[in-house]
Amino acid sequence: MVKAKANKSDASVPPADKDIHVRDHFDQMTRKYLLSVLSDELIEEHRRGPSHMSEPLARLLAWSQRRPLAEQYAVKAEGDGSFRLISFSGLRHRKPDYVGDESFATLAEARHGVFLRHIKDLTGK
Amino acid sequence: MAQQKIFGYANRISVKPGEEITFHVNCDGASEAKAQLVQLIHGDTHKDGPGHIEREVDGPANGTWQVKKQFTQLGSFLEVDDPQQKLAVTGALSLMAFIWPTRTKKGIRQTILGRWDTFRNAGYALGINPAGHLEFWVGDGKEVDYVTAELPLLDKVWYLVGVSYDPATGRAEIYQEGVLNRYNSLIGKVVPYEFASHTSQKFRFKPSHLPATPFLIAGARDQHELRGPFVSDHFAGKIDRPAICMRALSRKDFDELKQGALPPKDSVLAYWDTAAGYTADGIGPDVIDTGPHGLTARGVNHPVRAMTGWNWNGRDDCFRLDPSQYGGIEFHPDSVTDCRWEVTSRMTVPENLPSGIYAMRLRVGPGTGIAEEYIVFVVRPRTPKGKLCFLVPSASYLAYANEMLSFEAHIIQPMTGQPPVVTDLDIETYEHGEYGLSTYDHFEDGAGVCFTSYLRPIINMRPKHRMSGMNVTWQFPADLSIVAWIDHMGYDCDFITDEDLHREGLDILTPYNCVITGTHPEYVSERMLDAQEDYVAGGGRLIYMGGNGYYWAVGFAGDNPECMEVRKLDSGMRAWAARPGEHYLQTTGEKSGLWRNRGRAPQKLTGVGFIAEGFETAAPYRKMPDAWHRTVSWITKGVEGEIIGDQGLAYGAAAGVELDRYDLSLGTPPHTKIIASSGGHSDNYVLVTEELLYAYAGLVGSLDYRIRADMTYFTAPNNGAVFCTGSIGYGQALPANGFDNSAAKVLANVVNAFLKSERLPGQQWSLEEKQWR
Ligand SMILES: [Fe+2]
Numbered sequence: 022m023v024k025a026k027a028n029k030s031d032a033s034v035p036p037a038d039k040d041i042h043v044r045d046h047f048d049q050m051t052r053k054y055l056l057s058v059l060s061d062e063l064i065e066e067h068r069r070g071p072s073h074m075s076e077p078l079a080r081l082l083a084w085s086q087r088r089p090l091a092e093q094y095a096v097k098a099e100g101d102g103s104f105r106l107i108s109f110s111g112l113r114h115r116k117p118d119y120v121g122d123e124s125f126a127t128l129a130e131a132r133h134g135v136f137l138r139h140i141k142d143l144t145g146k
Numbered sequence: 147m148a149q150q151k152i153f154g155y156a157n158r159i160s161v162k163p164g165e166e167i168t169f170h171v172n173c174d175g176a177s178e179a180k181a182q183l184v185q186l187i188h189g190d191t192h193k194d195g196p197g198h199i200e201r202e203v204d205g206p207a208n209g210t211w212q213v214k215k216q217f218t219q220l221g222s223f224l225e226v227d228d229p230q231q232k233l234a235v236t237g238a239l240s241l242m243a244f245i246w247p248t249r250t251k252k253g254i255r256q257t258i259l260g261r262w263d264t265f266r267n268a269g270y271a272l273g274i275n276p277a278g279h280l281e282f283w284v285g286d287g288k289e290v291d292y293v294t295a296e297l298p299l300l301d302k303v304w305y306l307v308g309v310s311y312d313p314a315t316g317r318a319e320i321y322q323e324g325v326l327n328r329y330n331s332l333i334g335k336v337v338p339y340e341f342a343s344h345t346s347q348k349f350r351f352k353p354s355h356l357p358a359t360p361f362l363i364a365g366a367r368d369q370h371e372l373r374g375p376f377v378s379d380h381f382a383g384k385i386d387r388p389a390i391c392m393r394a395l396s397r398k399d400f401d402e403l404k405q406g407a408l409p410p411k412d413s414v415l416a417y418w419d420t421a422a423g424y425t426a427d428g429i430g431p432d433v434i435d436t437g438p439h440g441l442t443a444r445g446v447n448h449p450v451r452a453m454t455g456w457n458w459n460g461r462d463d464c465f466r467l468d469p470s471q472y473g474g475i476e477f478h479p480d481s482v483t484d485c486r487w488e489v490t491s492r493m494t495v496p497e498n499l500p501s502g503i504y505a506m507r508l509r510v511g512p513g514t515g516i517a518e519e520y521i522v523f524v525v526r527p528r529t530p531k532g533k534l535c536f537l538v539p540s541a542s543y544l545a546y547a548n549e550m551l552s553f554e555a556h557i558i559q560p561m562t563g564q565p566p567v568v569t570d571l572d573i574e575t576y577e578h579g580e581y582g583l584s585t586y587d588h589f590e591d592g593a594g595v596c597f598t599s600y601l602r603p604i605i606n607m608r609p610k611h612r613m614s615g616m617n618v619t620w621q622f623p624a625d626l627s628i629v630a631w632i633d634h635m636g637y638d639c640d641f642i643t644d645e646d647l648h649r650e651g652l653d654i655l656t657p658y659n660c661v662i663t664g665t666h667p668e669y670v671s672e673r674m675l676d677a678q679e680d681y682v683a684g685g686g687r688l689i690y691m692g693g694n695g696y697y698w699a700v701g702f703a704g705d706n707p708e709c710m711e712v713r714k715l716d717s718g719m720r721a722w723a724a725r726p727g728e729h730y731l732q733t734t735g736e737k738s739g740l741w742r743n744r745g746r747a748p749q750k751l752t753g754v755g756f757i758a759e760g761f762e763t764a765a766p767y768r769k770m771p772d773a774w775h776r777t778v779s780w781i782t783k784g785v786e787g788e789i790i791g792d793q794g795l796a797y798g799a800a801a802g803v804e805l806d807r808y809d810l811s812l813g814t815p816p817h818t819k820i821i822a823s824s825g826g827h828s829d830n831y832v833l834v835t836e837e838l839l840y841a842y843a844g845l846v847g848s849l850d851y852r853i854r855a856d857m858t859y860f861t862a863p864n865n866g867a868v869f870c871t872g873s874i875g876y877g878q879a880l881p882a883n884g885f886d887n888s889a890a891k892v893l894a895n896v897v898n899a900f901l902k903s904e905r906l907p908g909q910q911w912s913l914e915e916k917q918w919r
Contacts, residue, residue, distance in 0.1 A: 079829075082563070083560070085559075086559035086560045086563070087556075087559075087560055089556070090554070090556050093559055093565070094565055095552060095565045095566040095567070095568055095614075096565055096566065096567045096568070097567075097568055097569070097573075098567050098568065098569050100514065100515055100570065104567075107568070109553060113554065113579070113590055114576065114577055114578070114579045115577070116573050116576065116577040117553070117568070117573065128567065128617075132564065132565060135565045
């Protein structure tokens, strides 16, 4: 009788996805490595643009791009030709929000702005 | 004033002079729009090209159009033809269906079946309540009585659900039993859940019946002040063999249904046999009622058939083997394949309009961004005139129609290696979600989208649009770069679409000396493929201008050329994967997926096939030894040095985005020559999954020589020939430097040779060539 009840309550509560625990653990290890290699030179390497990438920069970008959708950023092309940063809601039909009020003159600058946002999230600064 | 925005579509994508086309427009914040017919020449605003080019054309529909707000019915459902209101039952009744729900945790009401008016609380229905519990309810026009199962339903598990109700006693009893087997549900019998629930309730009220209420499966009648009647409370998931009986069935009766028995014959009011009507060529949208009144249920917004049913045994993987296991019909509240808007304006295509790509340009208010719309259509020649034919890959436009990967696909940034660049138009379309999804998207319940149609606004089938994830033009606006080059060269060119080719076959191609494709003709039906193969074998000359072409096997419903079906499965670069047992097209009975997996790799027709994709950068081609061979040296004549295509609007060079490769093991004609090949691609270029047997590290551009675009050429019987660029980016390279560049030079050499009705250059060497050296 008690067992049956337990079954019922199991069924009425959507079980959590335990995969998150593992992902979080992996993410902690990745962040630790990235913080150990983060430097002004690395940021400058990204600002210069896409030529050959060093391994630390490639790993930093890979981490940024693999973060959950709601932690990713994108560029909004404004009607006047400028660019701003946005973040996705991760919820269907919920429009993205602007991130900060900085406006960029070029797409390359905006993309570097996205990169700096990820660095900010990584370092907490 | 409301924000001004305008969206529209046409009833046809291809039309001849003298034929009529209708336009359907939805507008907010304005009652008049300025309409102007334009011929579209170029659609990429990239700074390295000529920019957007359109030519205003006199047309009978130009001028001011009266426009208004129009509403779209979202969601797929079945509406029962019941003119005599046989289902307005006043006595006892039972409802039943097998269901496989997918959105029980969404916190919304869903209707499985019933004759229910949710606005007026009248009628009866069996459904799922916001807590995810099976529920039956009746309403007398004011009050509603409910009987609810104790336990919530689980997603992606098959159940038999039902109710028996007798208004004489007021007793209503819910029947809910799991019918999982080893294959049919997401989980199996090792999971210790309780699936069954049997509860009863004594109702105080009896259903009242309004004449206008339709009996619906997977939805309920609703009402809105401005919009009028519509359907809401959609069910998400599969329903198999729903039925209604005119007496209160016993628990024992239901237990027999659970074993696969039919409802007691003398009690059946309607039994929609969702497994009936299959042929080897598939099945249509309407569901047969085998009951006494023959109340056919008509599919709206393409409920998906050819889906496994409650009794699927995991062994028969196609409805052609055993249709009785394919009673599942899948419904999605966010499906739309026809907006069904009123006609805003119509136009008879002027007799003197040359074949080309046209649009009705509509503007309200500021006339830019979301206040501007281009309704695109192709004007075919009344009779073929040119020697050159541009085959507009409209099937591939349909596949990508309104894709929203940037907003929802976690894969997009790792794939593209860059953050998306979105516009107001992208956000507007995403936020409102009224214009449907592409075959790259998922329904809200996670299922892949397999139907797509052009009877709805398509925001990426417009000039100036850039695909946000990749930040380049894609499909239609990318193909305009080829159109602009044809225009620049002054070729007399006729334009036809995939739809025309699918309908008319080889005959539509034979008048032409040369057929040229778009940048990414990825989706092809068997008839389209047959026609192109027969054209080349019969002496036609084909220029395949793209990458990742001739890839997916698609179907069109016989009487619905505007709607295409594809199922993505097994292998290939794919946005979703069809579930086991659901790999065959309901529209044709064919297996979908890659043509390569059906024995028709693209290499067999073109010489090349998909090998890699990548973004952010592109590379030029370098001449290969064959380039100097005496039979083909004419192709690169005038190109000094070894490099071809070192400029372009797609990442700066001609070989990029998606790349195709020569591969004898997949059927590249043995005498094919590799004129040039790219290489040195970045590590964002990755090998396609269909090439993968064992995965290993380093299947990327800088480590794997296979990752490249091959420019190939081979001769075919009867003076036929095929030339391929093997790259999507080649088309976007043509307009660079005012159309004066090496990629354009090579293409001009080929087109000029292909247009001549004589033997091809280099064929004096044909004897030797036949030795395939
Ligand atoms: Fe594609």
